[in-house]
Amino acid sequence: METHNAVECPAEAMASKLSGIERLRDALPVASRVLQRIAVGLPATLPEGFDRCDEALIEQSERLRDALAGTEPESLQGAVAQMIVAERDWLSGDPQLRQRAISMIERAVRFIESRADSITDSQAWSRGLRLLPVSTRNPD
Numbered sequence: 739m740e741t742h743n744a745v746e747c748p749a750e751a752m753a754s755k756l757s758g759i760e761r762l763r764d765a766l767p768v769a770s771r772v773l774q775r776i777a778v779g780l781p782a783t784l785p786e787g788f789d790r791c792d793e794a795l796i797e798q799s800e801r802l803r804d805a806l807a808g809t810e811p812e813s814l815q816g817a818v819a820q821m822i823v824a825e826r827d828w829l830s831g832d833p834q835l836r837q838r839a840i841s842m843i844e845r846a847v848r849f850i851e852s853r854a855d856s857i858t859d860s861q862a863w864s865r866g867l868r869l870l871p872v873s874t875r876n877p878d
Contacts, residue, residue: 749811749845752802753819759799766792803827807841810849817846 770788773780803823811817820842827839 747811747813747816749806749809749816749820750813752806752809753816753823756799756802756806756823759795759802763792763795763799766795803838807838807845810845812849814850814853817849820846 766788770785773784806820806823809820811820824839824842824846827835827842830836
């Protein structure tokens with residue numbers, strides 16, 4: 739199986755940045771609680787600062803997701819990362835986000851199909867794959 743450094747695959751690098759943003763967004767509330775518990779004399783504006791940081795991270799995440807939807811993967815890791823990132827957009831139920839998910843999945847599948855002989859059995863990827871239409875409702 740071919741391996742690439744994240745620097746070599748733009749899709750993998752973007753997905754890695756997205757993962758870092760999501761970890762940081764998860765950590766912000768924890769950091770806020772820690773400060774509230776152990777710091778004396780916190781500025782009243784600190785919670786608002788955490789909120790502004792979170793909003794900026796959300797905007798950065800959305801820009802990265804848009805860019806990732808327009809990026810061709812150059813490694814299996816990048817293609818798989820696109821598939822994983824696409825899941826959140828698909829599950830949202832939002833038609834625009836679902837279209838973005840489809841774009842990521844199509845790019846990932848094209849990469850895997852083009853490298854199928856070197857990755858695994860090409861028959862597993864090239865036959866019978868059909869993406870659902872964007873208008874399909876989310877069953878969850």
